[in-house]
Amino acid sequence: MREQAAGARSLSRAVFADVRAEILAGVYPPGSKLSPRAIATKSDVSLSVVREALTRLAEQGLVNAAPQLGFSVVSLDLEDVRDISKVRIVIEGAAFKDAIEHADIEYETRVLAAHHRLVRTPIWSDEETHTVSEEWSTAHAQFHSALLSASTSPRLRELAEGLRDTAELYRRWSGTLAVDQPERDIPAEHEALMQAALDRRSDLAEKLIGDHINKTTELLAGYVETHPVEVAALNGVQP
Amino acid sequence: MREQAAGARSLSRAVFADVRAEILAGVYPPGSKLSPRAIATKSDVSLSVVREALTRLAEQGLVNAAPQLGFSVVSLDLEDVRDISKVRIVIEGAAFKDAIEHADIEYETRVLAAHHRLVRTPIWSDEETHTVSEEWSTAHAQFHSALLSASTSPRLRELAEGLRDTAELYRRWSGTLAVDQPERDIPAEHEALMQAALDRRSDLAEKLIGDHINKTTELLAGYVETHPVEVAALNGVQP
DNA sequence: TTTTGAAGAGAAATCGATTTTGTTGTGGAA
DNA sequence: TTCCACAACAAAATCGATTTCTCTTCAAAA
Known part of the structure; x- marks a missing residue:
């Protein structure tokens, strides 16, 4: 079994919470690309899981999602x-x-x-x-x-x-x-x-x-x- | 090439728009389960695509997403x-x-x-x-x-x-x-x-x-x- | 020297299969 | 008869591989 953040009943939620916290903590600079592959490797989960987490972040407005261009942190506007x-x-x-x-x-x-x-x-x-x-x-x-x-x-x-x-x-x-x-x-x-x-x-x-x-x-x-x-x-x- | 709704540059977005329109049109009764498999079959796309679309709808509040229980339309409360x-x-x-x-x-x-x-x-x-x-x-x-x-x-x-x-x-x-x-x-x-x-x-x-x-x-x-x-x-x- | 075009490398989007989890029905014991 | 445990089933969550798109580089032509 893979480890999960407490309270998250699915891998997606755990990754979602992690990435969200990292963005809010300023780990990623504004406008920087968020590579699903990199995050998947780092968190030891599959790409789909990361995609789902990033999709939710995008819907919240913390991340931009451009089809065929991938995800990126919102920029300072x-x-x-x-x-x-x-x-x-x-x-x-x-x-x-x-x-x-x-x-x-x-x-x-x-x-x-x-x-x-x-x-x-x-x-x-x-x-x-x-x-x-x-x-x-x-x-x-x-x-x-x-x-x-x-x-x-x-x-x-x-x-x-x-x-x-x-x-x-x-x-x-x-x-x-x-x-x-x-x-x-x-x-x-x-x-x-x-x-x-x-x-x-x-x-x-x-x-x-x-x-x-x-x-x-x-x-x-x-x-x-x-x-x-x-x-x-x-x-x-x-x- | 698979057909897509005009303006949607990815399958996910097309499915997202379709399901959203259907919910808003009252096709699904409140609280009814949204089976990813059924939608995938109907729209002729893969499960991951449907999952991503449903995830976005959930973030918007039109759909409930319970881990391990799947997706359902919000109920009348x-x-x-x-x-x-x-x-x-x-x-x-x-x-x-x-x-x-x-x-x-x-x-x-x-x-x-x-x-x-x-x-x-x-x-x-x-x-x-x-x-x-x-x-x-x-x-x-x-x-x-x-x-x-x-x-x-x-x-x-x-x-x-x-x-x-x-x-x-x-x-x-x-x-x-x-x-x-x-x-x-x-x-x-x-x-x-x-x-x-x-x-x-x-x-x-x-x-x-x-x-x-x-x-x-x-x-x-x-x-x-x-x-x-x-x-x-x-x-x-x-x- | 600059510009245009094609090829290749890299990354994202998608797919089908596998694993995990939740549900339901059945049988036995209290 | 009611409650609990177990098993079979169904559905969701996850994974690895494939396809498709974008960006860059390099070369040829202007």
């Missing part, structure tokens, strides 16, 4: 960055609002706990190069998930998570420097988000999350615009 | 009907608003033309049984697409279209009778939607489309609640 941001503001805003309107003690506890963990996790893994730590990224994602966790709409939550993942991927690619922002106080923004949730001020919360997303995006878009060379180099790499 | 409606109101509302705010003459022309076609298409194909005609369904879908066609966000439009397809599928399953509504004037609602678009009243438009979706859903939900036997029978069929 300014238009798309802005588009995702727009859609995120709509969806995550609605989900956050809905969550607060259906909040209970459990929800408040989850938000408070996730915020505490986020605050206590060091943001930099390397103070010199300003590299965002893996732990902080995880804590950050979990905090935002917690904010939506009381939403009554599974589909809304699912959409929000998926879009946030893609946005996070873009952030990684644009370099960790992008998080370096003089005129911005991220901990304060998170604090405000938590407070709005605990105070059950759903309209304020919706506005805050929109601003939060907007700021991050504009900074990222600014980076892409001011560093065309680096971005082109990223997109150009085809290992 | 009241919770999900309501959830889809909620999400649609958010997304289609945002897309409609965005479209109006970026409207131009081309857009207005498209909306007007689609509305005209909708008005001129007979709603019933069979006056006795109140069966909604295929032509009207198509015209209706095209009208709603036209309303969003000026939106600047491709992702928003894509999401809206996908959710609308699923909602339309649920409507078909719930029986054509569900469209039969004494206290409702559908042509007037469509007229109002068009007018709001032409007058560029984006806030009003967002509210109107929300109401439009809500009314349809509540009627559908009402049908499911008052006809549990028929719904169970639909979901029970496993050909």
